[in-house]
Amino acid sequence: MLMVMTTDPGTPRRAPAGAAVLREDVTDAIRAAVFAELAAVGFARMSMEGIARRAGVGKTAVYRRWKSKLELVLDLVSAVASQGMPAPDTGSLYGDVRALLEVASHALRHPVASQVIPDLLVESVRHPEISDAIKAALLDGQQGVAAVVVRAAVARGELPGGTDPDRALDLIVGPLYWRLVVVRSALPPGYVDALARAAVAALREA
Template sequence: MTVGKALHDDVTDAIGAAFFEELAVTGYGRLSVDSVAKRAGVGKAAIYRRWPSKQRMAIELISSVAVAAVEAPDTGSLRGDIRQFLANARDALSHPLARPIVPDLLAEAHRNPELADALLSTVRDPRRAKAGALVERAIARGELPADTDVDLCLDFLAGPLYWRLTAINTDPGPDYLDRLTDKLVAAFHA
């Protein structure tokens, strides 16, 4: 039984790796189950045993990676939490596969309302909940006022780094995260 499970995990891992590689190259709109199967070295049946459709495969694989990729650590201070959150986000957004995938998925979500809804509930909402805990901890520690607009703080937290890495495709300099952290801490207090 252990050997079977290991093989199952190996096949699932191969399919996941092939999915992300294919998604980065072709984009969601042109991605096919056939191309993922071929890249993974498996039959289409191996994919359909795990996921009933391309979209279901995409949602499950993307959400499992995207939600885990950005943690909201508890360093004991608002500044430390923001700085580590940004470092984690930078690392995730700078991954060679993420760079073409993230903008493509956002564009595809505008064309595909069903995909958009699924990504919002399985990626955006859990990620915002994690980041919201960062702000809530700062409120609980007395670092931010009780009436802090958590939702607006989350927009500030995600926006600038995403914009720099994804929208304008510019790598941040060595002190960028420290400077951005200082600006965010100041904005959270405003």
């Protein structure tokens, strides 16, 4: 192991007494508190003090990691975006579309997501940075998944070679997002199956 030495070769250099060591469990608690606070009071009323209180930490612990609530939310949304969504590989276009809808429906029905996403969309009008982060979290990753699904379907001969992945994403996820996030209506039995069949039919006719 390489050790940085001081002028005395027999004495290893010690970390400065005031060096910041950010505990991962505290960081995770703060991030969880942000989601809960956004769902409870919204971005406009959310405060660093409220986040600290909900996380059970001192306000200083929050400010050591993020300078403002905007920076905190942007970091959180970017972290969610970086996790991405796994591309389904069921062996058929219908199976892939249905799997994608199943994952998306569970994510959008989560009580925190159903509160946080609409609120951040409103705030994105006033904060372009939030708009960019939301685009990355909600769109960029799914566009990549849609492209994988379309390429696989083209390779199997289920879709023509010129199928547009962006249009595929609109057809697959658009109705689901509208129903769960905008209209906030419960999904009736068999909705995901029917939507998957309709999306596949529309893609084949496109």
